[in-house]
Amino acid sequence: MSSSDSPALRSGVLAAGNFIIDHVKLIDAWPAEEMLATIHSEQTSNGGGAYNLLIDLARLGAPFPLEAAGLLGKDAAGAWILEDCERHHINTFQLTQRDDLSTSYTDAFTAIATGRRTFFHHRGANARLTAADLDLAASQSRLFYLGYLMLLDSLDATGPDGRSAASHLLENAVHHGFSTVVDMVSIADPGLVTGTRSALPWIDHFILNELEAGQLVGRSLRHSNSQPDLAAMELAARDLLGAGVRHSVTIHAVEGAVSATAAGCVRQSSVALPSGYIKGATGAGDAFAAGWVYALHENWPTAEGLQLGVCAAAACLADPTPSLGLRPLAECLELGRTYGYRSA
Secondary structure: OOHHHOHHHOOOEEEEEOOEEEEEEEEOOOOOOOOOOOEEEEEEEEEOHHHHHHHHHHHHOOOOOEEEEEEEEOOHHHHHHHHHHHHOOOEEEEEEEEOOOOOOEEEEEEEOOOOOEEEEEEOHHHHHOOHHHOOHHHOOOOEEEEEEEOOOHHHHOEOOOOOEHHHHHHHHHHHOOOEEEEEEOOOOOHHHHHHHHHOHHHOOEEEEEHHHHHHHHOOOOEOOOOOEOHHHHHHHHHHHHHOOOOOEEEEEEOOEEEEEEOOEEEEEEOEOOOOOOOOOOOOHHHHHHHHHHHHHHOOOOHHHHHHHHHHHHHHHOOOOOOOOOOOOHHHHHHHHHHHOEOOO
């Protein structure tokens, strides 16, 4: 990598991976098989790691370029995503529509009686995304975000060398001068866990929740009373650094987050939101990631990055959709000042 390719001399975020349409439906109760439930309201929104991150960064008022890279079907859902990205001033040069694919979508049903959510996901175009669909050389972004590992079938596939296709893509991104940022989802599949671990040496900054981190290190990061074990989270973050992650591992939970680098660990509690504030938790993890990525791009200290992450997540919780609760950066940080933070 030449000095002119240094991430410090570049600007922006190129986000690749999951672009999903979420159809959010509010129902009276979850029905038994062959029975009927009433849909009281429905709403269409953005979904998926790359898509949510970019929309959240736009709503935070990111002062740097935003670029999307992924696959869509040449259908109404794909057109909806392109229009949404363009409305948020996101470059869609590498967001490709194909006749032979259908845009990925999720039907999300929330039962009014219990508040519980049930998801039906069509993997669609996201499952076909490969490294050949991305032109890394065409971007001068500083950060390359990939998400979610374990929900990108072709990139999650492990080759004869024991490495996932995502691992090779991330290696290529590093060689092209990007600083890489990766997120994942929770799926109980040992094969996918092995493939994900093969990507660690090419991840500069790893963002994941405590369940996902627990999968990768092979142990629970919560106490028997379901409370987060912050010491275990810190140890897991250090273990993932030791397994190859190049610069930082950040693990978030409902209660807060920890971030580990070679210099040590930093903790941040989540915002102490009042009763009745939360309207939905969909996308809160991606909102945290967006706040963290914003701070990472702008070279903020770790403590300030974690604070923005938990404040962005708090803003997300004010709306049932993944991103409509997000607001400009200063307004997100004001949530922390207004409500304070949970006790450690």
